Amino acid sequence: MRRGLLILIVFATLISTFLVAEQVELKFLHRWPDPINQPFLENVVKDFEALNPDIKVNIQAISNDPFKEKIKIVLGTSEAPDVFFTWPGEFTNRFIRAGRIMDITDALVETGWIDDFVYSQLEPFMYEGRFYGTPYRIDAKVFMYNRLLFEKAGVDFVPETWEEFLVACEKLKKAGITPIAFGNEQPWAISHYIGTLNQKSVPEDVWLKDLDPAKGTWDHPGYVEALKMFTQLIPYFSQFPNAIKHAEARANFFAGGSAMMYVEIVEIPYVYRDAPVEFQENWGMFVFPNTGGPGNQNYLTGYPEGFVISADTKYPEQSLRFLKYLTGREVGRREYAEVGYLNGIKNLFDEDEVDPGTWDAVQLVMKAEAMANWLDSSLHARIWDVYSVQLQMLVDGVTTPEKVMQEVRKAADRVRAEF
Template structure:
């Protein structure tokens, strides 16, 4: 028992020591090198090798800098960043989703304003796709840079569609007809698993953009002013629940997870799946370039939002720098390296993770499906940030938990009432 307690204590000490501010770790036993701590979220085998090599290449070109790197999972980084931020101990450089996930750090003055660096190096600033760079803007200042971009599409299994004589739908009525045909042929129309409950937010975030005007969404997604009283929010949730109630998601969706159902989709057990371009490389590897296709998410026929036909859910994944970093110039130099054209092209080619640069997705560094999807995305004029990122965490958690209950019978009105209550509490706490 004593040994276990001692081991646990040592582990805690080691974990705590890893992420102290860079001013506390300016030098080490290896001399006077500048040390920058870097927290990222790509532990999967298909990704981590690229990021480790990129860091090694940067250190080789900058022999006076050491990057102390930790790479953990999506959920783990959400929890860790919250703990580190509360303790005033953010890493020098860290991964952050866009929207509210990043804005909370900006509002609190916890991350470095990159605007002066971008004004000084306008070529760097102008190299990013504007719609994705804007996801890191707060009060007209840039607080992060995007290295990865993604938008949602509905994917379809080409063999399943061929076997059932189906055409790719372009309208909501055609989409529902496809679902009915597949269901009638004993095939689950849409692969869906929600045991981790975040997957609902992709659907509802997209439907919010279909049913609610942009200005209203902006006000409601702000923690200080969110109300969610527009009737479009109920229509959005109801549209999502109708897909489940019609049997298009199959059975027991809350007992399955996203990773399970996408494997089933690849195996031809479902006809379609909602997914992001950042994940297309998985499908290409599993099914081949000709095994699957994609189409724009059809707009419900009763949608009334002013961006219903021009907005798609998506966003960027970003790197930010702690406001407490003692070596901000060197940290910015690292961000410039990671988001340079040469490195971005390599990132997409080697990992399949779409970069966020203008002209960064090509047929040479990605497969034809991804390249075509980004070309198709040029028709969209607005990006609706991932819903669980662009609202306060308490609102997002309430949304996800209540939507999960909705899949088991809870009404759309009651779900939105839960969200309204959470938003009111958050707004009051932000006064």
């Protein structure tokens, strides 16, 4: 009997060591194959592997624009990654509907993991009451401006309302300064303007309903109003917006070629990395001016980006461990130090630990009542296809706001019919 027990124990130990020794491989897909983020994430993975010897993480990366196409392809293959990057909102929701993303609600709630996050940054990852991912990088859209050029043109105020904003633009233009840098070769750039204007010009409940592809009708007059307001800005933009990349326009803005630019707060690190010292010492930020429209004016446009786990993963427990590490506090602090991004963890830093630009930006985000998702990733792919084409035409002045919305409504009707 005792002998039998002994054998059993030895056997069990053998099995368990065998199990522990067996390494599982996770496939991890992100969207930053650039010389700053890539090495950072490689190091994060290395440290994670050192802490978790039973897991090996294979990193793959696809850059931003191709990512939007590739992720759909990749999720359709048998090679789907275990942990991968995504933009919350409709971009992710369609994958959730197709059953490709793992529900992590229980893991979040049961262990109290949920309390680590700033809730407003976690909420975007919720779909029909369940959580599917965690934020890796928080973001919001603000106007950056060049104080020197404002002074030169005699603009002695920071615009808070739409009227003030237009006055500032006019003054700058009169002084021979290009008021707004705008690069729209990839039309996500205009989507950020229109997303903000839509949200501010349409009552909140109508706007939220329209973002749902199963219900959206897009027939509220506020959408046309939003486009009309946008056309007021066209004379103030830099030349050839549709032929210039956003990053190119930004380089020009940093160099003093224009006075303002609508940018994401994740672009702040570029100020310290790329801009001339003169700009670094004389820039400021303000939120999109109050338009007086019927939408909630205390929203901020901008949505976190994060990571989710594939529903097909063979290693849900290991994937969760990696996700928790990747979007956790320790990585978050290093992330800021090494690549300049902030993740969604509560009280990550004290004021004296970060640069003033980032600190101000974070305060803006915390002050906002809620976040409005990016227009492009909040729309159904086929509606966005039509919308983006129409918006580029609007920039060139070859269509009218009414016609744009007519086309969008047609596309929305077709999509709605499929649900």
